[in-house]
Amino acid sequence: MREQSAWRFTDDRGRLTTADLRPSRVLAYVQAGATLWDHGIHPEGIFGSGHDGPTPDRAKTGTLALDSVDYRGAGDTLDVETLLRGGPDLVVAVSYGHGQIYGLDPDTAKHLEERVPVVVIDVGQARTMDRVAERFAVLARSLGGVPVPGAAQDLAAARERLRAVTGTAPDGPRVVALSPAGREQAHVARPRMWPELRVLAELGVTLASPVEGVGVNWSTTSWTEAAELRPHIVLTDIRSNATPLDEIDAPAWSAAVREAGTVPWNPEPVCSPQAHARFLGLVADAVEVARGG
Structure with a gap:
Protein backbone atom coordinates (compact mmCIF):
# COMPACT_ATOMS: atom_id res chain seq x y z
CA MET A 1 0.00 0.00 0.00
CA ARG A 2 1.41 3.38 -1.02
CA GLU A 3 2.09 5.72 1.90
CA GLN A 4 0.41 9.11 1.97
CA SER A 5 2.65 12.01 0.99
CA ALA A 6 4.06 14.05 3.85
CA TRP A 7 2.67 17.26 2.37
CA ARG A 8 -0.41 17.84 0.27
CA PHE A 9 -2.48 20.87 -0.64
CA THR A 10 -5.40 21.38 -3.02
CA ASP A 11 -5.29 24.87 -4.50
CA ASP A 12 -8.11 27.07 -5.76
CA ARG A 13 -7.90 25.52 -9.21
CA GLY A 14 -8.78 22.19 -7.62
CA ARG A 15 -5.28 20.84 -8.26
CA LEU A 16 -3.73 18.62 -5.63
CA THR A 17 -0.02 19.11 -5.04
CA THR A 18 1.93 16.54 -3.02
CA ALA A 19 5.52 16.24 -1.84
CA ASP A 20 7.46 13.75 0.25
CA LEU A 21 8.73 16.61 2.40
CA ARG A 22 6.97 19.80 3.39
CA PRO A 23 8.20 22.62 1.11
CA SER A 24 10.61 24.97 2.83
CA ARG A 25 11.87 27.22 0.01
CA VAL A 26 8.83 29.15 -1.16
CA LEU A 27 8.78 31.58 -4.07
CA ALA A 28 5.63 33.73 -4.06
CA TYR A 29 3.86 36.50 -5.85
CA VAL A 30 4.46 39.58 -3.70
CA GLN A 31 0.92 39.71 -2.29
CA ALA A 32 1.06 36.03 -1.38
CA GLY A 33 4.56 36.35 0.04
CA ALA A 34 3.62 39.26 2.29
CA THR A 35 0.55 37.38 3.52
CA LEU A 36 2.50 34.19 4.25
CA TRP A 37 5.13 36.24 6.08
CA ASP A 38 2.46 37.45 8.50
CA HIS A 39 1.67 33.78 9.18
CA GLY A 40 5.27 32.98 10.02
CA ILE A 41 6.31 31.59 6.62
CA HIS A 42 9.46 33.21 5.26
CA PRO A 43 9.55 33.00 1.45
CA GLU A 44 12.99 32.74 -0.10
CA GLY A 45 11.88 34.92 -3.00
CA ILE A 46 9.05 37.06 -4.38
CA PHE A 47 8.08 38.36 -7.81
CA GLY A 48 5.85 41.16 -9.03
CA SER A 49 3.41 41.82 -11.85
CA GLY A 50 3.56 43.94 -14.98
CA HIS A 51 2.60 46.94 -12.82
CA ASP A 52 5.80 46.60 -10.81
CA GLY A 53 9.35 47.70 -11.46
CA PRO A 54 12.90 46.53 -10.84
CA THR A 55 12.52 46.94 -7.07
CA PRO A 56 9.72 45.73 -4.78
CA ASP A 57 6.70 47.98 -4.40
CA ARG A 58 6.64 48.80 -0.68
CA ALA A 59 2.89 49.35 -0.81
CA LYS A 60 2.50 45.63 -1.47
CA THR A 61 5.20 44.06 0.68
CA GLY A 62 3.64 44.60 4.10
CA THR A 63 6.05 43.62 6.86
CA LEU A 64 8.28 41.48 4.63
CA ALA A 65 11.96 41.78 5.56
CA LEU A 66 13.19 42.69 2.10
CA ASP A 67 16.82 42.37 3.11
CA SER A 68 16.30 38.62 3.53
CA VAL A 69 13.88 37.93 0.66
CA ASP A 70 15.15 37.84 -2.93
CA TYR A 71 13.10 39.93 -5.33
CA ARG A 72 13.19 38.23 -8.75
CA GLY A 73 11.73 41.14 -10.68
CA ALA A 74 8.46 41.62 -12.53
CA GLY A 75 6.70 41.66 -15.85
CA ASP A 76 8.53 41.00 -19.09
CA THR A 77 11.88 40.68 -17.28
CA LEU A 78 10.76 37.42 -15.70
CA ASP A 79 11.68 34.09 -17.21
CA VAL A 80 11.72 30.60 -15.75
CA GLU A 81 15.43 30.58 -15.00
CA THR A 82 15.18 33.88 -13.13
CA LEU A 83 12.22 32.61 -11.12
CA LEU A 84 14.07 29.41 -10.23
CA ARG A 85 17.25 31.24 -9.25
CA GLY A 86 16.92 30.48 -5.54
CA GLY A 87 15.98 26.84 -5.99
CA PRO A 88 12.39 27.07 -4.72
CA ASP A 89 10.55 23.86 -4.00
CA LEU A 90 7.12 25.53 -4.17
CA VAL A 91 5.65 28.57 -5.93
CA VAL A 92 2.62 30.34 -4.45
CA ALA A 93 0.77 32.42 -7.01
CA VAL A 94 -2.54 34.27 -7.11
CA SER A 95 -5.35 34.34 -9.63
CA TYR A 96 -8.21 36.71 -10.36
CA GLY A 97 -10.41 33.88 -11.56
CA HIS A 98 -10.34 31.05 -14.09
CA GLY A 99 -7.10 29.72 -12.60
CA GLN A 100 -4.84 31.95 -14.69
CA ILE A 101 -1.66 32.83 -12.79
CA TYR A 102 -1.45 36.58 -12.28
CA GLY A 103 1.75 38.46 -13.03
CA LEU A 104 3.34 35.88 -15.30
CA ASP A 105 3.19 35.43 -19.04
CA PRO A 106 1.10 32.28 -19.71
CA ASP A 107 4.02 30.54 -21.42
CA THR A 108 6.32 31.39 -18.53
CA ALA A 109 3.74 30.06 -16.07
CA LYS A 110 3.35 26.87 -18.10
CA HIS A 111 7.07 26.17 -18.21
CA LEU A 112 7.43 27.06 -14.53
CA GLU A 113 4.83 24.44 -13.58
CA GLU A 114 6.80 21.87 -15.54
CA ARG A 115 9.77 22.47 -13.25
CA VAL A 116 8.36 23.13 -9.77
CA PRO A 117 5.04 22.66 -7.94
CA VAL A 118 2.77 25.71 -8.13
CA VAL A 119 -0.27 26.40 -5.94
CA VAL A 120 -2.70 29.20 -6.74
CA ILE A 121 -4.94 31.16 -4.37
CA ASP A 122 -7.92 32.92 -5.95
CA VAL A 123 -8.11 36.57 -4.81
CA GLY A 124 -10.69 37.64 -7.38
CA GLN A 125 -13.96 39.48 -7.08
CA ALA A 126 -16.01 36.32 -6.59
CA ARG A 127 -14.29 35.67 -3.27
CA THR A 128 -15.04 37.27 0.06
CA MET A 129 -12.14 38.77 1.99
CA ASP A 130 -12.72 36.22 4.74
CA ARG A 131 -12.51 33.35 2.25
CA VAL A 132 -9.27 34.64 0.71
CA ALA A 133 -7.74 35.09 4.17
CA GLU A 134 -8.88 31.61 5.20
CA ARG A 135 -7.27 29.99 2.17
CA PHE A 136 -3.95 31.70 2.86
CA ALA A 137 -4.19 30.65 6.51
CA VAL A 138 -4.81 27.02 5.55
CA LEU A 139 -1.85 27.06 3.17
CA ALA A 140 0.38 28.68 5.78
CA ARG A 141 -0.55 26.06 8.39
CA SER A 142 0.24 23.30 5.95
CA LEU A 143 3.70 24.85 5.49
CA GLY A 144 4.34 25.03 9.23
CA GLY A 145 3.01 28.49 9.98
CA VAL A 146 1.22 29.26 13.23
CA PRO A 147 -1.39 31.92 14.02
CA VAL A 148 0.01 35.12 15.49
CA PRO A 149 -1.22 35.37 19.11
CA GLY A 150 -4.04 37.87 19.38
Whole structure:
Protein backbone atom coordinates (compact mmCIF):
# COMPACT_ATOMS: atom_id res chain seq x y z
CA MET A 1 0.00 0.00 0.00
CA ARG A 2 1.41 3.38 -1.02
CA GLU A 3 2.09 5.72 1.90
CA GLN A 4 0.41 9.11 1.97
CA SER A 5 2.65 12.01 0.99
CA ALA A 6 4.06 14.05 3.85
CA TRP A 7 2.67 17.26 2.37
CA ARG A 8 -0.41 17.84 0.27
CA PHE A 9 -2.48 20.87 -0.64
CA THR A 10 -5.40 21.38 -3.02
CA ASP A 11 -5.29 24.87 -4.50
CA ASP A 12 -8.11 27.07 -5.76
CA ARG A 13 -7.90 25.52 -9.21
CA GLY A 14 -8.78 22.19 -7.62
CA ARG A 15 -5.28 20.84 -8.26
CA LEU A 16 -3.73 18.62 -5.63
CA THR A 17 -0.02 19.11 -5.04
CA THR A 18 1.93 16.54 -3.02
CA ALA A 19 5.52 16.24 -1.84
CA ASP A 20 7.46 13.75 0.25
CA LEU A 21 8.73 16.61 2.40
CA ARG A 22 6.97 19.80 3.39
CA PRO A 23 8.20 22.62 1.11
CA SER A 24 10.61 24.97 2.83
CA ARG A 25 11.87 27.22 0.01
CA VAL A 26 8.83 29.15 -1.16
CA LEU A 27 8.78 31.58 -4.07
CA ALA A 28 5.63 33.73 -4.06
CA TYR A 29 3.86 36.50 -5.85
CA VAL A 30 4.46 39.58 -3.70
CA GLN A 31 0.92 39.71 -2.29
CA ALA A 32 1.06 36.03 -1.38
CA GLY A 33 4.56 36.35 0.04
CA ALA A 34 3.62 39.26 2.29
CA THR A 35 0.55 37.38 3.52
CA LEU A 36 2.50 34.19 4.25
CA TRP A 37 5.13 36.24 6.08
CA ASP A 38 2.46 37.45 8.50
CA HIS A 39 1.67 33.78 9.18
CA GLY A 40 5.27 32.98 10.02
CA ILE A 41 6.31 31.59 6.62
CA HIS A 42 9.46 33.21 5.26
CA PRO A 43 9.55 33.00 1.45
CA GLU A 44 12.99 32.74 -0.10
CA GLY A 45 11.88 34.92 -3.00
CA ILE A 46 9.05 37.06 -4.38
CA PHE A 47 8.08 38.36 -7.81
CA GLY A 48 5.85 41.16 -9.03
CA SER A 49 3.41 41.82 -11.85
CA GLY A 50 3.56 43.94 -14.98
CA HIS A 51 2.60 46.94 -12.82
CA ASP A 52 5.80 46.60 -10.81
CA GLY A 53 9.35 47.70 -11.46
CA PRO A 54 12.90 46.53 -10.84
CA THR A 55 12.52 46.94 -7.07
CA PRO A 56 9.72 45.73 -4.78
CA ASP A 57 6.70 47.98 -4.40
CA ARG A 58 6.64 48.80 -0.68
CA ALA A 59 2.89 49.35 -0.81
CA LYS A 60 2.50 45.63 -1.47
CA THR A 61 5.20 44.06 0.68
CA GLY A 62 3.64 44.60 4.10
CA THR A 63 6.05 43.62 6.86
CA LEU A 64 8.28 41.48 4.63
CA ALA A 65 11.96 41.78 5.56
CA LEU A 66 13.19 42.69 2.10
CA ASP A 67 16.82 42.37 3.11
CA SER A 68 16.30 38.62 3.53
CA VAL A 69 13.88 37.93 0.66
CA ASP A 70 15.15 37.84 -2.93
CA TYR A 71 13.10 39.93 -5.33
CA ARG A 72 13.19 38.23 -8.75
CA GLY A 73 11.73 41.14 -10.68
CA ALA A 74 8.46 41.62 -12.53
CA GLY A 75 6.70 41.66 -15.85
CA ASP A 76 8.53 41.00 -19.09
CA THR A 77 11.88 40.68 -17.28
CA LEU A 78 10.76 37.42 -15.70
CA ASP A 79 11.68 34.09 -17.21
CA VAL A 80 11.72 30.60 -15.75
CA GLU A 81 15.43 30.58 -15.00
CA THR A 82 15.18 33.88 -13.13
CA LEU A 83 12.22 32.61 -11.12
CA LEU A 84 14.07 29.41 -10.23
CA ARG A 85 17.25 31.24 -9.25
CA GLY A 86 16.92 30.48 -5.54
CA GLY A 87 15.98 26.84 -5.99
CA PRO A 88 12.39 27.07 -4.72
CA ASP A 89 10.55 23.86 -4.00
CA LEU A 90 7.12 25.53 -4.17
CA VAL A 91 5.65 28.57 -5.93
CA VAL A 92 2.62 30.34 -4.45
CA ALA A 93 0.77 32.42 -7.01
CA VAL A 94 -2.54 34.27 -7.11
CA SER A 95 -5.35 34.34 -9.63
CA TYR A 96 -8.21 36.71 -10.36
CA GLY A 97 -10.41 33.88 -11.56
CA HIS A 98 -10.34 31.05 -14.09
CA GLY A 99 -7.10 29.72 -12.60
CA GLN A 100 -4.84 31.95 -14.69
CA ILE A 101 -1.66 32.83 -12.79
CA TYR A 102 -1.45 36.58 -12.28
CA GLY A 103 1.75 38.46 -13.03
CA LEU A 104 3.34 35.88 -15.30
CA ASP A 105 3.19 35.43 -19.04
CA PRO A 106 1.10 32.28 -19.71
CA ASP A 107 4.02 30.54 -21.42
CA THR A 108 6.32 31.39 -18.53
CA ALA A 109 3.74 30.06 -16.07
CA LYS A 110 3.35 26.87 -18.10
CA HIS A 111 7.07 26.17 -18.21
CA LEU A 112 7.43 27.06 -14.53
CA GLU A 113 4.83 24.44 -13.58
CA GLU A 114 6.80 21.87 -15.54
CA ARG A 115 9.77 22.47 -13.25
CA VAL A 116 8.36 23.13 -9.77
CA PRO A 117 5.04 22.66 -7.94
CA VAL A 118 2.77 25.71 -8.13
CA VAL A 119 -0.27 26.40 -5.94
CA VAL A 120 -2.70 29.20 -6.74
CA ILE A 121 -4.94 31.16 -4.37
CA ASP A 122 -7.92 32.92 -5.95
CA VAL A 123 -8.11 36.57 -4.81
CA GLY A 124 -10.69 37.64 -7.38
CA GLN A 125 -13.96 39.48 -7.08
CA ALA A 126 -16.01 36.32 -6.59
CA ARG A 127 -14.29 35.67 -3.27
CA THR A 128 -15.04 37.27 0.06
CA MET A 129 -12.14 38.77 1.99
CA ASP A 130 -12.72 36.22 4.74
CA ARG A 131 -12.51 33.35 2.25
CA VAL A 132 -9.27 34.64 0.71
CA ALA A 133 -7.74 35.09 4.17
CA GLU A 134 -8.88 31.61 5.20
CA ARG A 135 -7.27 29.99 2.17
CA PHE A 136 -3.95 31.70 2.86
CA ALA A 137 -4.19 30.65 6.51
CA VAL A 138 -4.81 27.02 5.55
CA LEU A 139 -1.85 27.06 3.17
CA ALA A 140 0.38 28.68 5.78
CA ARG A 141 -0.55 26.06 8.39
CA SER A 142 0.24 23.30 5.95
CA LEU A 143 3.70 24.85 5.49
CA GLY A 144 4.34 25.03 9.23
CA GLY A 145 3.01 28.49 9.98
CA VAL A 146 1.22 29.26 13.23
CA PRO A 147 -1.39 31.92 14.02
CA VAL A 148 0.01 35.12 15.49
CA PRO A 149 -1.22 35.37 19.11
CA GLY A 150 -4.04 37.87 19.38
CA ALA A 151 -4.29 38.58 15.63
CA ALA A 152 -7.80 37.17 15.25
CA GLN A 153 -8.98 39.07 18.33
CA ASP A 154 -7.43 42.30 17.05
CA LEU A 155 -9.25 41.89 13.74
CA ALA A 156 -12.57 41.25 15.49
CA ALA A 157 -12.02 44.35 17.61
CA ALA A 158 -11.17 46.45 14.53
CA ARG A 159 -14.37 45.29 12.83
CA GLU A 160 -16.48 46.18 15.85
CA ARG A 161 -14.82 49.58 16.20
CA LEU A 162 -15.50 50.46 12.57
CA ARG A 163 -19.08 49.25 12.87
CA ALA A 164 -19.50 51.44 15.96
CA VAL A 165 -18.05 54.62 14.45
CA THR A 166 -20.08 54.34 11.25
CA GLY A 167 -23.26 54.18 13.31
CA THR A 168 -26.65 53.45 11.83
CA ALA A 169 -27.37 56.77 10.12
CA PRO A 170 -27.80 56.46 6.32
CA ASP A 171 -25.93 59.72 5.71
CA GLY A 172 -22.49 58.71 6.94
CA PRO A 173 -19.28 60.12 5.45
CA ARG A 174 -19.05 59.23 1.75
CA VAL A 175 -15.97 57.21 0.88
CA VAL A 176 -14.50 57.03 -2.63
CA ALA A 177 -11.82 54.49 -3.50
CA LEU A 178 -9.68 55.37 -6.49
CA SER A 179 -6.38 54.98 -8.25
CA PRO A 180 -4.97 58.26 -9.58
CA ALA A 181 -3.96 57.82 -13.22
CA GLY A 182 -2.19 61.08 -13.86
CA ARG A 183 -3.30 64.70 -13.88
CA GLU A 184 -6.16 64.13 -16.33
CA GLN A 185 -8.02 61.08 -15.05
CA ALA A 186 -8.69 58.69 -12.20
CA HIS A 187 -9.71 55.05 -11.99
CA VAL A 188 -12.63 55.04 -9.54
CA ALA A 189 -13.30 51.66 -7.94
CA ARG A 190 -16.64 49.94 -8.22
CA PRO A 191 -16.91 48.92 -4.54
CA ARG A 192 -18.90 45.72 -5.05
CA MET A 193 -16.08 44.29 -7.18
CA TRP A 194 -13.44 44.47 -4.42
CA PRO A 195 -13.55 42.00 -1.50
CA GLU A 196 -11.89 44.43 0.91
CA LEU A 197 -14.29 47.25 -0.01
CA ARG A 198 -17.28 44.96 0.41
CA VAL A 199 -16.15 44.40 4.00
CA LEU A 200 -16.29 48.16 4.57
CA ALA A 201 -19.84 48.26 3.21
CA GLU A 202 -20.86 45.37 5.46
CA LEU A 203 -19.51 47.32 8.44
CA GLY A 204 -21.60 50.38 7.61
CA VAL A 205 -19.24 52.51 5.54
CA THR A 206 -20.99 54.57 2.86
CA LEU A 207 -19.10 53.83 -0.35
CA ALA A 208 -19.81 56.03 -3.36
CA SER A 209 -20.01 54.24 -6.71
CA PRO A 210 -19.22 55.68 -10.13
CA VAL A 211 -21.90 55.59 -12.80
CA GLU A 212 -22.46 52.34 -14.64
CA GLY A 213 -20.53 51.98 -17.86
CA VAL A 214 -17.29 50.68 -19.29
CA GLY A 215 -14.94 48.95 -16.87
CA VAL A 216 -15.65 45.99 -14.63
CA ASN A 217 -13.56 46.87 -11.57
CA TRP A 218 -12.85 50.53 -12.29
CA SER A 219 -14.55 53.43 -13.99
CA THR A 220 -12.02 55.69 -15.67
CA THR A 221 -13.21 59.26 -15.26
CA SER A 222 -11.96 62.82 -15.38
CA TRP A 223 -11.08 64.45 -12.08
CA THR A 224 -14.12 66.68 -12.54
CA GLU A 225 -16.36 63.60 -12.70
CA ALA A 226 -14.59 62.10 -9.69
CA ALA A 227 -15.23 65.34 -7.78
CA GLU A 228 -18.96 64.97 -8.43
CA LEU A 229 -18.96 61.98 -6.04
CA ARG A 230 -18.32 64.56 -3.25
CA PRO A 231 -16.14 62.35 -1.05
CA HIS A 232 -15.61 63.02 2.63
CA ILE A 233 -12.89 60.36 2.66
CA VAL A 234 -10.70 59.18 -0.22
CA LEU A 235 -9.12 55.73 -0.24
CA THR A 236 -6.19 56.36 -2.54
CA ASP A 237 -4.14 53.70 -4.30
CA ILE A 238 -0.57 53.92 -3.03
CA ARG A 239 1.00 51.34 -5.33
CA SER A 240 3.99 52.54 -7.34
CA ASN A 241 2.04 52.53 -10.61
CA ALA A 242 -0.47 55.06 -9.25
CA THR A 243 0.13 58.81 -9.29
CA PRO A 244 0.48 60.23 -5.76
CA LEU A 245 -2.77 61.95 -4.85
CA ASP A 246 -0.98 65.10 -3.65
CA GLU A 247 0.28 65.65 -7.19
CA ILE A 248 -3.26 66.09 -8.52
CA ASP A 249 -4.09 69.77 -8.93
CA ALA A 250 -7.29 69.60 -10.99
CA PRO A 251 -9.33 72.59 -9.76
CA ALA A 252 -12.71 70.85 -9.43
CA TRP A 253 -11.16 67.93 -7.56
CA SER A 254 -9.07 70.12 -5.30
CA ALA A 255 -12.15 72.12 -4.33
CA ALA A 256 -14.23 69.01 -3.68
CA VAL A 257 -11.71 67.34 -1.39
CA ARG A 258 -10.36 70.39 0.43
CA GLU A 259 -11.79 69.09 3.70
CA ALA A 260 -11.68 65.38 2.88
CA GLY A 261 -9.56 62.87 4.71
CA THR A 262 -7.35 60.38 2.91
CA VAL A 263 -6.56 56.76 3.68
CA PRO A 264 -3.75 54.85 1.94
CA TRP A 265 -5.18 51.86 0.06
CA ASN A 266 -3.43 48.92 -1.55
CA PRO A 267 -5.85 47.23 -4.00
CA GLU A 268 -3.71 44.08 -3.68
CA PRO A 269 -4.04 43.78 0.09
CA VAL A 270 -1.99 41.64 2.39
CA CYS A 271 -4.61 39.08 3.41
CA SER A 272 -3.62 38.42 7.01
CA PRO A 273 -5.68 39.28 10.10
CA GLN A 274 -3.15 41.80 11.35
CA ALA A 275 -2.88 43.62 8.01
CA HIS A 276 -6.64 43.74 7.58
CA ALA A 277 -7.07 45.03 11.15
CA ARG A 278 -4.60 47.86 10.45
CA PHE A 279 -6.54 48.90 7.34
CA LEU A 280 -9.87 48.87 9.16
CA GLY A 281 -8.31 50.95 11.91
CA LEU A 282 -7.18 53.60 9.42
CA VAL A 283 -10.67 53.76 7.93
CA ALA A 284 -12.23 54.01 11.39
CA ASP A 285 -9.87 56.87 12.26
CA ALA A 286 -10.88 58.73 9.09
CA VAL A 287 -14.60 58.17 9.72
CA GLU A 288 -14.26 59.50 13.25
CA VAL A 289 -12.53 62.65 12.00
CA ALA A 290 -15.13 63.13 9.24
CA ARG A 291 -17.90 62.83 11.80
CA GLY A 292 -16.17 65.42 13.96
CA GLY A 293 -15.35 62.90 16.66
